[in-house]
Each structure stands twice: as C-alpha cells, then as structure tokens.
Amino acid sequence: MVKQIGRFEYVRVPDPAPGSGEVLVQVAVAGLCRTDLKLIEVGHRDLVLPRIPAEEVVGEVIGIGAGVSVNWMGKRVYLYPGTSCGKCPPCLVGAGNLCREMRIMGFHRDGGFAERVVAPVDSLIELPEGLSYEAAVFAEPLSCCLNALELARLKPGERIGIWGGGPAGTLLERAARSMGAASLVMEPDAGRRQGDRLAGMPAGLVLDVAIVAVGDARAYQQAFSALGPRGRLVVFSGLLREAAIQSLDLNRLHYLEQTVVGAYGCSRRHGEQALEWIAARRIDVEDLITHRLPLSELGRALDLVRHRVAMKVLMYPMGKGSCNE
Numbered sequence: 001m002v003k004q005i006g007r008f009e010y011v012r013v014p015d016p017a018p019g020s021g022e023v024l025v026q027v028a029v030a031g032l033c034r035t036d037l038k039l040i041e042v043g044h045r046d047l048v049l050p051r052i053p054a055e056e057v058v059g060e061v062i063g064i065g066a067g068v069s070v071n072w073m074g075k076r077v078y079l080y081p082g083t084s085c086g087k088c089p090p091c092l093v094g095a096g097n098l099c100r101e102m103r104i105m106g107f108h109r110d111g112g113f114a115e116r117v118v119a120p121v122d123s124l125i126e127l128p129e130g131l132s133y134e135a136a137v138f139a140e141p142l143s144c145c146l147n148a149l150e151l152a153r154l155k156p157g158e159r160i161g162i163w164g165g166g167p168a169g170t171l172l173e174r175a176a177r178s179m180g181a182a183s184l185v186m187e188p189d190a191g192r193r194q195g196d197r198l199a200g201m202p203a204g205l206v207l208d209v210a211i212v213a214v215g216d217a218r219a220y221q222q223a224f225s226a227l228g229p230r231g232r233l234v235v236f237s238g239l240l241r242e243a244a245i246q247s248l249d250l251n252r253l254h255y256l257e258q259t260v261v262g263a264y265g266c267s268r269r270h271g272e273q274a275l276e277w278i279a280a281r282r283i284d285v286e287d288l289i290t291h292r293l294p295l296s297e298l299g300r301a302l303d304l305v306r307h308r309v310a311m312k313v314l315m316y317p318m319g320k321g322s323c324n325e
C-alpha cells in the first residue's frame with residue numbers, strides 16, 4: 001500500500017467486501033508498468049492516498065455483491081480499470097476514459113497488488129476460452145495503444161515512427177503492423193534494442209504518424225520534426241512539468257496541416273478489442289514477459305522497471321512466481 005509518495009509498505013488488510021453492483025476478485029496476475037513506478041515515487045495527477053496500486057489485473061470472481069448475477073461466480077475476468085458515468089459529453093462520444101466522473105483502479109480505488117480486489121461488475125470482461133491469465137493481463141497496456149492508434153487515425157500503408165522500445169512501444173509497433181502500417185521503432189538504449197530497431201532517427205525520415213512512448217522532451221522534438229504533410233503526432237507519454245511546457249513550431253503545423261493529439265488511458269471497448277486481438281493471436285504478447293515475481297518482491301520488481309532491465313514484469317499476489325531471465 002502507498003500511504004505517502006516515495007515509498008510503499010506491506011499492510012495486512014481485511015478482505016474487501018463487494019458492495020451493491022460489485023464483485024470480489026481473486027487476483028491471478030497483476031502487470032507492473034512504469035506508471036506504477038511513477039505513482040509510487042513521484043505521485044500522479046489521478047492518485048488518491050492511501051492506495052493499493054496496480055491497474056493491470058486479471059483473476060477469478062470469488063464473491064458477488066447485491067444485484068450481481070450469480071453467473072459471474074468462478075468466471076475468469078479482465079478488469080477494465082475505469083468506471084465512467086455513461087452520460088457526460090466525453091462518455092457520449094465514446095471517450096469514457098475522459099469521463100468527468102472517471103475513477104481508476106489503482107488510482108482512485110484499490111488495485112491488484114493484493115490477493116483480492118473489489119471491482120464494479122460493469123468493469124468485468126470475461127476472458128475468451130483458452131486464453132491464459134498471463135496473456136490476458138496485456139489487455140490493459142494494449143488497450144492504451146489501441147486508443148492511441150485510433151486517435152492517430154492510422155491507415156494501412158502509412159509510415160509510423162514509435163519512440164521507445166519498451167513494453168508500450170513494442171505493443172504499439174505490433175498493433176500498427178497488424179493494421180497494415182510500416183513501423184519503425186527508435187530506441188536509444190542498446191540493451192533494449194533488438195531486431196530492426198534503430199538507435200536514432202534516420203536522416204530524411206518522413207512519417208505519417210509519430211508516437212512518443214518515452215517521457216523524453218528530445219524524443220518529442222525529433223518526432224515532430226519527422227512528421228510529413230498532414231502528419232499526426234501522438235502525445236502518449238507524459239512529461240515532467242518543465243519539459244512539458246515547450247512550444248512547437250506552429251507555422252510548421254500550419255503550412256503542413258499537421259495534427260498534435262494526446263492519448264491517455266483507454267475506454268472499455270478498447271479492452272474488449274485488445275482481448276479479442278490477443279486471443280486471436282493477431283498480436284503476440286507472452287514473449288514480452290521477462291519476469292514473474294511474487295508480490296513480496298515488489299521492491300525488486302520496481303528496480304527492474306526503474307533501470308529498464310526488464311521488459312514486462314508480472315506480479316503474483318498469491319505467491320506463485322518464477323523468473324526466466
């Protein structure tokens with residue numbers, strides 16, 4: 001649990017009781033992402049303390065609250081981390097992630113770094129038959145990528161550049177390729193560069209879409225400069241405050257009719273789409289898992305993410321866990 005920014009502690013808490021319209025889920029796997037590290041170390045705009053983090057969660061329904069169908073008992077589920085009102089202007093245009101009443105698991109309410117978690121039944125998406133928990137937990141990061149590609153209005157045959165070859169950058173690349181785009185990944189870190197990834201931006205690169213999946217202002221400058229006519233720059237990663245307030249060349253934007261668009265989180269429908277794509281093997285995800293750790297090793301897990309040693313780290317609150325370094 002995070003009680004104050006900068007540290008976390010292990011706390012014994014009573015099993016949460018599902019209220020009306022809620023279920024109790026036994027957590028099978030919770031994904032660790034850079035956002036969790038950021039949330040614990042420096043806080044986050046949407047964080048309310050004290051809080052159990054983790055917004056990438058899959059598990060089994062083991063309890064139901066009032067008004068919830070008993071059919072949910074024993075179901076294997078992915079928990080879409082948000083709850084939205086369904087009535088406000090963003091909700092009505094399909095951007096539930098921007099709902100005025102948005103509450104996010106792991107930020108406003110407790111998340112999956114625990115044996116059990118309570119979730120609204122409306123946030124559950126049942127796992128397709130045969131899909132493993134380990135593959136299904138990628139639905140959350142992949143959903144955020146699908147939201148970004150939707151906002152980028154990516155079309156088949158277009159050229160897309162992705163800055164950052166970590167788990168998010170890799171999922172963006174795979175999703176973009178599966179949509180018929182030609183993708184390039186820029187990854188300055190040699191330890192993380194594999195296959196056809198580039199150390200830096202090739203001279204003369206002209207892109208239709210640029211997505212920055214690293215919190216680095218220089219990457220944003222590069223990405224913007226590589227955009228061609230009618231190019232779209234997607235602001236996928238947040239920046240520290242000082243770096244975020246930098247001006248773009250608005251004349252370039254004007255003459256080349258370019259677009260800059262932000263992408264933050266995902267809507268429930270992206271979760272459904274992500275699970276379908278993973279289950280259909282349209283996108284492979286399990287090869288990205290480098291570490292499987294029990295929750296008791298969260299400190300070590302955060303170190304792996306901090307030093308970019310790991311690709312994807314999965315946490316096992318029920319104690320199971322191994323490492324395939």
Ligand SMILES: [Zn+2]
Nearest residue numbers: 085088091099
């Ligand atoms: Zn709403």
